[in-house]
Amino acid sequence: MTIPKEFPLPEPRRLTCSRCGTEFGCDLSGNCWCAEETAKLPMPVKGEDCLCRECLRKAADEASAAAR
Secondary structure, X not given: OOOOOOOOOOOOEEEEOXXXXXXXXXXXXXXXXXXHOOOOOOOOOOOOOXXXXXXXXXXXXXXHHHHO
16 A cells, blocks of 8 residues: 655746736636736737736736727
């Protein structure tokens, strides 16, 4: 019988917001803050990576206003 090895959970990735430069964490295990966000946009926008919470919300508000 083999005893399964316990692996520590990976540390969240440290990212820099493509728009404002704020550093934030991204948890690749699926527990990232953005999974709980109601403001979602198609990602990535050309030349961008993930956005911080504030920039994501602002971009969603701008996209919503432009669609009206």
